[in-house]
Amino acid sequence: LGGIVGYREGPISGGGNSGTISFTGYNNTNNIPIGGIVARTPSGKSGDRITGVTNSGTIIINAPSQTKKEFYVGAVVGHSQSGNVSATNTGNVEVIQFKCTNLYLGGITGKGNGKMTATNDGNLVLTQITCTKLYVAGLVAQADAGSISGTNNGALTISDACTGNEDILAGGIVANAKVAINNCTNTGAITNAGAVTKKGQYIDIGGIAGYNDG
Secondary structure, eight states, X not given: OBSSEEEOSSOEESOEEOSOEEEOSOXXXXXXXXXXXXXXXXXXXXXXXXXXXXXXXXXXXXXXTOOSSEEEEESXXXXXXXXXXXXXXXXXXXXXXXXXXXXXXXSSEEEEEEEEEEEEOOOEEEEEEEEEEEEEESSEEEEEEEEEEEEEOXXXXXXXXXXXXXXXXXXXXXXXXXXXXXXXXXOSOEEEOXXXXXXXXXXXXXXXXXXXXX
């Protein structure tokens, strides 16, 4: 589900989305990417894949019938599987009621595999979430390859009705990083009232990174 396109094999350059994107259904069979510009980009690519785009539209997820699978939610791109991303977001993301196996929510990208240069001014608000792993960040929730540089000015709020059975990771820039973090700034407030329900698991929260192994 994307504001411009669901899946794009080729590069995306310029333009943007200002419309509201709403997910109220459910899919308990497949992993779901949701993005303000594009939901998912292909793997195995190099160079610039998303360049100079802006999302100002709000993303709203209110899906009480959803019970499992992974969700990759980004205000620009849900799942960036390869290549470089250069983008800006000013739109808010609101997750109202939702259950899934793992949630990766980023102000730019839910899950990324490439170089990112970005600015996020949108707020991320999670109201009632239950999942195994809850990863939330101002720019990218899960960064597996590449590097990150940029600024987050948006607030991140996780309410007391949110639980992670294993982990809650939250960061002003990145929640879980396996990459280099370069020249990043966060001014957004991070508020967590959520809980972890499984003994011995983690809540990791940082102004820049929740967890960094890069």
